[in-house]
Amino acid sequence: MLLSPLKMAHEIVRQTVQPGDTVIDGTLGNGHDALFLAQLVGSNGLVVGFDVQKEAIVASQSRMYQNGIHKRAYQFYHAGHQHMLEYAKGPIAAIMFNLGYLPLGDKSVITQAETTLIALQRSLRILRHKGVLTVMCYPGHPGGAEEVHSIEKWVKQLPREYFRVMSYTPMNAPNMPAFMIAIEKN
Numbered sequence: 001m002l003l004s005p006l007k008m009a010h011e012i013v014r015q016t017v018q019p020g021d022t023v024i025d026g027t028l029g030n031g032h033d034a035l036f037l038a039q040l041v042g043s044n045g046l047v048v049g050f051d052v053q054k055e056a057i058v059a060s061q062s063r064m065y066q067n068g069i070h071k072r073a074y075q076f077y078h079a080g081h082q083h084m085l086e087y088a089k090g091p092i093a094a095i096m097f098n099l100g101y102l103p104l105g106d107k108s109v110i111t112q113a114e115t116t117l118i119a120l121q122r123s124l125r126i127l128r129h130k131g132v133l134t135v136m137c138y139p140g141h142p143g144g145a146e147e148v149h150s151i152e153k154w155v156k157q158l159p160r161e162y163f164r165v166m167s168y169t170p171m172n173a174p175n176m177p178a179f180m181i182a183i184e185k186n
C-alpha cells in the first residue's frame, strides 16, 4: 500500500530513531508528530518542540499528558524554530517540520520562508551522522508556494557528499498537493 507523504515521513523517522534518542519537532501544532516522536524515543529519550502559538504548546502538552508521556521526555518552547540552537544541542537523531498553519487554528499564522530556511539550515548543523530531517510542504495556501519554492531551491544545492535529499510527491493530485522532502546527513 502506498503511504501518504506524512506517513512516509513517519516511516523514515521510525527507521532512524532509537529509544533514548533526542529528536526535534520544529512545528508542534496539535502535537500529533510530537506524540509520534515521544513514543519512538521512549522514557529515556527527549522530544524538543517549538511553536510560535501558545495554544499549540498547550494542545501538545495536553496530548502528551493524555497519552501518558512523562514530562521529563519532552521540552516544548513557545519560540520560533529558527531559535532552536538556543534550546537544543546535538547530536539529534531526527527533526520533523510540518509547515503551514495550525489546522482548526488561526490560518493567518503560517510558517515563513525566511525563518523556515534559517531553521532548516540550523537543523542540519545539529543533526547526527545518518540522522534525518523531514519537511511536510504545503504549496496550496497563500504564501505556501513561495515558501516551498525557496526550500526546493535550497535543498537542490546541498552538497551530495554530505546530504541525500529525496522528495515524495503525489503525481496526479490536483491543486498543488502537499508533499514531503527528506534529508539524510551522511
Ligand SMILES: C[S@@+](CC[C@H](N)C(=O)[O-])C[C@H]1O[C@@H](n2cnc3c(N)ncnc32)[C@H](O)[C@@H]1O
Residues within 6 Å of the ligand: 026, 027, 028, 029, 030, 031, 032, 033, 034, 050, 051, 052, 053, 056, 079, 080, 081, 082, 098, 099, 100, 101, 102, 103, 109, 110, 111, 112, 115
Ligand atoms: C501544520 S502545523 C503543525 C502540525 C503538527 N506537527 C501536528 O502534528 O499537529 C504548523 C505549525 O507551525 C507553527 N509555526 C509557524 N511559524 C513557526 C515558527 N517560526 N516556529 C515554530 N512554529 C511555527 C504554527 O503555529 C502551526 O502550529
